[in-house]
Amino acid sequence: MAFAGKHSLLIPCAALLAIFIAGANGIDIFLEWDVAADTTIKPLSVDQPVITINGMFPGPLINSTTNDFVHVNVFNNLDEPLLFTWNGIQQRLNSWQDGVSGTNCPILPRKNWTYVFQVKDQIGSFFYFPSINFQKAGGGFGPIRVNNRIVISVPFPKPEAEFDLLIGDWFYDDYKKTRSMANTSLTAYNAIPDVILMNGKGPFGYQMTREPESFTVTKGMTYRFRISNVGSVFSFNFRIQNHKMVLVETEGSYTNQITLRSLDVHVGQSYSVLVTADQNEADYYIVASPKLISTNDSSNLVGLGVLHYSNSKSQVTGPLPIGPDPFDLDFSMNQAKSVRWNLTAGAARPNPQGTFNVSNVTLSQTFILQGSKAEISGWPRYVINNVSYLTLETPLKLADYFVNGSGVYQLDWFPTNSVNDEATRGVSVVTGNHKGWIELVFNNNLDVIDSWHLDGFGFHVVGFGIGEWAPESRSTYNLFDPVVRSTVQVYPGGWTAVYAFLDNPGMWNLRSQLLQNWFLGQELYIRVHNSDPNPAKERPPPENLLLCGQCKFLHLKLVLLS
Template sequence: MKDQIGSFFYFPSINFQKSAGGFGPIRVNNREVIAEPFEKPEEEFDLLIGDWSYFNYKLARRIFRLQVQGGPIDRLHMLINGKMPFNNPFRYPHESFEVEEGKTYRFRISNVGSKLSFNFRIQDQKLVLVETEGSYTQQIVLDSLDVHVGQSYSVLVTADRPVSDYYIAATPSQFTEPPNDDLNGVAVLHYRGSTTKPSGPLPAGPFPSHPTLSSDQARSIRSNMTAGAARSNPQGSFNVTNATISQTFILVGSDAVLASFFHYYAINNVSYTTPTTPLKLADYLADGVGVYRLNEFPVNSTKKVFEQGTFVASGIHKGWLEIVLVNDLNIFDFWHLDGYRFFVVGFGDGEWSPASRDTYNIVDAIVRSTVQVYPKGWTTVYVYMDDPGMWNLLYASFVGIFAAASTPAPSPSPAFT
């Protein structure tokens, strides 16, 4: 794969299909001539962790549309690689990872759920963060890591504890509901030769509804500017220090409840409608006429009246696009951009204003494709528009409700929805 390394997972983008289990891990390794910025681990493990509902995805989609601010919370479990928690009352299998004392292992962790962020930790073990979604990070030592919907991380874990079995826990983060053991994902770190099972309470994590701890951690995740990645030159050689912004989109995430009692997520009070004709086919055959509306999406304002439709907005080819993602809800937003990775330059509380740019990190901003927006807050990303085509900007937990965003193209054809 050209110009890409890192930890990812594949998933369908629409109609709750990801909730049906349509996902899997992707590892993209460095070329042999490019060293990773850490010693080669003894082994690597994929952890696909996420909330799972007893409801089939079609029923869950219908229920979701009748709920306000987040959809169904009940009948959820947190699964690790599709398996129930250790010591679950149903006696279903749990996930386990075997390690050898003194060796170091790489855990590639992805949140494949549809609703819940989780806090990941391993009993009595330190986590060394090294990579996220294709970007090597400055290495920081953590007791636990918040992983938001759609995000992927790599951490190194050294088996330096006495030979035993230890809990691996993934518990809801940024969560205000009463504690619920069904929402705790639990696996086992098994030291080779151990005959002792984990027992007692799970390792304590941060307070589950404390956004400041989570946002402080997010700000601490920065790019390793000197590491080689997909190419032999340092990944920091392409950065935003001197970026000249060509366009700014201000996208406000919200929800709307119509007279029909159906619930919709919206961006700038517009909810995207998936057409029966694929956008690129419509573009090729009829320049999109009758299928989508080009450059009618309000990229810097919010419509006074809620609207549904298929919109495509244009970007400037090989220009820098600033996207300000604003969250008016009391719950988390999660945004994912297909076809691109972006520089996460800022997080903030309350209203965004041009003065907020003074707080941006344009020195060593992390590069990724999925980002969280904290309740009643904003997140800003910079995107270099060098990949012509039509690309989805997914919003609202990737449950399949997404909206037009923008499109670069060297030709009249639009590039990104």
Template sequence: MEPIRRLRFFLSWTLLLLLGFVESDTPHLFFDWTVSYSQVSPLGVPKQVIVINDQFPGPVLNVTTNDVVNVNVLNKLTEPLLFTWNGVQQRKNSWQDGVQGTNCPIPPGQNWTYSFQVKDQIGSFFYFPSVLFQKAAGGYGAIRVNNRVVIPLPFPRPLQEFDVLIGDWYNADYRDLRVSLDKGIPLPQPDGILINGLAPYQANFAFRTGATYRLRISNVGLKTCLNFRIEGHLMLLVETEGSYTLQQYYQTLDIHVGQSYSVLVTANQKSGMSYHMVAVSRFSVPELAGAAVIHYPGSQGNSKGPLPTGPDPFDYRYSIEQARSIRWDLAVGAARPNPQGSFRYGLINVSRTIILENDMTVIGSRQRYTVNGISFVHSDTPLKLADYFQLGDVFAINAIPDKPDGRNPALGTSVMDLRYRDFIHIVFQNPLPTMQTWHFDGYNFFVVGMDEGKWDESKRLAYNMLDAVSRSTVQVYPNAWTAIMVELDNQGMWNFRSQDAEKWYLGQELYVRVKGEGQDDPSTVPARDELPIPTNVIRCGRAGSM
């Protein structure tokens, strides 16, 4: 590092400490993870699964608002590895995002420590490996971000919390699935549905009669929307991805790929009985079901009754109306004591409208997915490093248009420049007959509208500009649209992707660079705006010798 850049680095860290960006009394938590393979047979077929500290799913990351989290990852796989923290915002610290556009992967046999603060955040999330289609082999686990003790929960404290990880599962090796995708062969239907990494009826939950439990449910699968329900019990929805919701009861809940919800369940059934907890595939044939068992005191074996029924497998209107019913609770605090509704997003002027239209196409004889005509391909150098070191030949800013413009589909490295503190409007337009799910790393956004058909300006008249739920992952139904609004309050280079692992792997993603005015050289960004480059950063590609 040349002297002037070394001086900038030293001054950045000094300023960071002087500003108290991380307070001295803030708890620092340390976790050591060894990531390796293990032979597991979730559906009766032996498969090489990715485990963390010999656990599948991996250990729960149980933290509290404002904690500084340090996760030392030792990679004992035969391939490079990255973890991403799905929904955890990592304020002004995209250096820790853990996706291929921001981090060099951890080489086999080496370790790297993620370090980030869960600043001003609560909620239910999960982590997973983000490169080389490794998510199809497991490696995922739950994240809880708990309220500080000075911020009361907006509901009576439950007796116990359970993490419930639901998702589709393939018996095929993840490397074989990856090779098929590279050849342009789409994924087949999954072989089954797992709950907490276990086959039907293998996961068990103990309820005490009269007690209330909190279930933190995440769809950690590759591509399948799941409907979640519990025999004989209603679910009181209280939180989704860092937002407390208006408390409403649901008999069934559609949970799309990448989404997380918290529900309260009261054990109001008979002692000595068992009940089904199920996750059933939606919008696909054949219908697949994963099942767990809730045991009351004195119960033995599985439930004697049939699986609880749910909506018609292809009833999109039911799912849309349910999604619209999920609202922000304006009256309660979350990470801060002031009510969530004190941020009146509906009164903020929109500075830019972006329409992102996904599509499926063939490029070079292989199936690909595009956003506004561009199918994303990765450079050998992470975009974050290329931006920091001013490597001008890695990507071009604003190569992707704000709206679909009829261009011929092509491969490209899409990066969109957005201005810090702008408030923008994004419409996801889905012309395909399949579900889409979008995720924005580093951000929560307000889901202000969704419906079938094609979006146009007249649709704004029906937007929810008062209590739209704030979250980080949203669904777009077939031949339909979804509109969101977001304040760009988190500087950095952030991943914007399909949560469908197949679509993501085959190009349905882009990156956004959020920076302040006059900050054309990221190495000079003040520490109050974005954290400096980590001292332990892994360098690869064209940044390897910088």
């Protein structure tokens, strides 16, 4: 009996070990995407091309578990080059797959290319979108979920269902016309979108060809909404009529769980909230109203969807739920400060999030970055420290690897702690100290809420303030439980400070998430280099690497040399 009992115990232990190993190693997910400009999908009643993936707008969900390998074979059926970037996916040791102009050659029309990346040591809510040619304004975006491994607990009960909700502003003009106007006219600074869409659908009650977005719930059940701002211009305030929300996650970090009536979501950001269907069985408004602009209940610029109880017999009516004053930045900043890291929750790894402490770090670098706008040779540009980024035909990553940057960019000429006397254009590439802590201070000299994103890393959001940042501002930092995310807002006339640990070698894009700002130059690249030959350094280029610019004929040289 003892012998049998011993083996009966070993069998479930062995099964558990197999599950643990499989979960730790991840699986391969294979996707094929046909990207096209479709004029039959009309979010509104206007005729315009919409960028679809496999005929879908928004595009298909990438549903993964931490450590999975994702293979996305992209067929470009547009009439212009295309790249996708994976907003918030850190691409550990692998900026070759980052999908921005400084790291990848574009996929040419009628060609295909396969991205391969690992969602390593991450959980949470993210999204993807086309990163060049202003194409994000035409669609092509979609949700990404990275789920916990089975051996890592989630710090809240399993919801009845999960909903992806991509909300963003939208123009009546097609993205090519909007792009042309942005690039050639000084009035581009004042380009205002025409409507706010929810999952590619116009507001409830608005004349359009698609039904408004609606989510069906059952009374008494709790649901997870993964909300992303996929727009180009507006931050928005999100709320659901008569329902409270519990904030639980943002961009790969579990948060302290706070109950909210409404939530500000800034361009490029993602959040998860839990909503319990605890009201009378009826229909209720889901609202996304823009910040820093006056609207009313009938405005096109108020996104409207419906929370539909399964036994509801009535259509939603009446006034919209009142949100905060859209010009009340104190409300927004105080809410942002209340978004804290859940130090006891498990992350993608078994150790809790709070293991990674920033209260006693030694900073090796500080970049003070002023975001503003300028005219350069009569053209509209957005600048950082009075420098507008100049996009080259040769991706920086290729130049860095194959020719040590020679003839393409000059390292560290960009002023990281001062402002140029005159606005100029240049290829801005700066050194990030490998395995050093960097402090990034974003100053916003614009009259809108800016939003900054760093590829390749999650950063600790340690401080917000109004006015000019100064070294004394550090006394106001939250170094105990700052939330970790990859996109952070900067209020007009204010500053935001973040800490990042640069342990991920590569060429990484730091940019404004406001599409026009990014398109017109508000970006730079941080080169995090590790010369150590140990395996911790970045992976070599993939076998299917695309070549262009000065590296276009490099494969012929390599063949001859071999």
